[in-house]
Amino acid sequence: MELSPCVTDADYEAWRSVRIAVLPYERCDTVEELRARESPERLMLVAREDGTVVGSGMADRGESADSGAAAPRVLPDHRRRGIGEGILRALADHCTSLGLPRLRAKVDDDESLAFARRFGFVEVDREVELTRSVAGAPSPPPLPEGVEVVTSAERPGLWEASYDGFGREALAGFAVDTPLEVTPEQWATTWRADPMFLALHDGEVIGCAGLLLDTDEPTRAENALTAVRGDWRGRGVAVHLKLRALEWAAAHGLDEVYTWTQDRNVAMRTLNERLGYTTSRTSITVSRELPLP
Template identity: 65%
Template sequence: MEITPCTTDADYEAWRQVRIAVIPFERTQSLAELRAGDSPDRLLLLAREGGTVVGHGLAQRAESAASGGVIPRVLPEHRRRGVGTALLHRLADHVASLGLPMVRGSVDDEPSLLFAQRFGFAEVNREVEQTYVLASAPDVAPLPDGVEVVTAEDRPELWPGCFETFGREALGGFAVDTPLDVTLERWTRDWLGEPMFLALHDGEVVGCAGLGLDSDNPTRAENSLTAVRGDWRGRGLAIHLKQRTLAWAADHGIAEVYTWTQDGNAAMRSLNTRLGYATTRTGIQVARALPLA
């Protein structure tokens, strides 16, 4: 077995194909998106046996404070041969080299959870996937008085400009065990939907909702961040923004929209259920202290 970093476009495409094969129910970043995320903090690996790609890995500084994220994945037909273990150790070593005391990962099935537990990982967060099937464009609830909606594409200065005010409040509201620690660079690169609808009041962003489009499966999309500033909650703004994204999806040939919501975010889960989303699967985040034994 050979484990090497991704360096060429062919390596990155092979990395993408492993992810698509292992978790076909989620969108995978395009080659351009992966390249845009290149940094010394991030490590992408490919595992090969006899020249054949059998798995991949990712390690980087996590958005949870003082933590690194690791993702070892092995194609089903090549599991139980030590590939995942070898990948996990390489990835954990990289996180340790960044000076971070904790390492995190995500699992979505029983074998993956058992694998993580073997190495001392324990559950710290849980989230559910909810899915909306689009038969037609839904009706869109009216906007509250005094609010207008624009897209980040039309007003590109608004998204980075709202980070210190609206963005930090939105990120601080996540129901997770460790507060999120997101930089302006990652906010601008990783949290912006396409499209991203921004609700404005007196020129300030007070709400957002958008989609992450899937170039590998154009009939599916993921809800990007849906958030409303605290003083604007309870006025129907979140419903309007969410329905607006669903209407846009229907008009652009998307048949299914899915979203992940933390177990502790009862308000958003309830809103999704009211709008017609059905719960489809559960994801578990696990963590442990470094070094990895």
């Protein structure tokens, strides 16, 4: 097996081919999006045997405090031959070189969970995927007096400027085992969707909801961050924004929207179910100390 870093667009397309084959139910970043996230701390690998792509890997400083993030993947026909271990060790070594004390990963099936446990990973969190057909979504209810909704594209710079007054609170409210550490740069790029609907009051962002379109499956999209500032919760802002996103999806030919929610975020899960989303799968977050022995 040969492990090589992604350098060319062809390398990134090879990486994407594995990601799509292993996780066909999730959108995959485009080559352009992957290149936009290149940094000295990010390692993207492609695994080949005799020139044939058999797996891929990604390692980076994670958004969870003091943790690296790793994503080793092997095509189903090439598993149980040591390829996954080789990729995992390369990713773990990279995160160790960054001085990170822990490594986190996500597993979506029993086979992947068993693989992770072999290397000392333990479950620390869970996320639930909920899916909704776009058809039949109700119209958004009226907004509270004084609140308007715009898109981030209509107000350039507004999303970026919302990091301190809105973003920090939204990120702190995630029901996760380890606090998130998201920089203003990450907020401005990887946390921004298109479209991203922003609820405003007196010119300040008080809520958001958006869609991440899937270029490989153009009739499908993932819900981006849905959040409402604490002093505006319980007034229908979140419902309006979620339904505004579904309304946009229907008008643009989408058939299905899905969202990932922390298992412990009862309020958001309840909201999604109330809007017609149904549970489709569970993802388990696992973690262990570095270095990997």
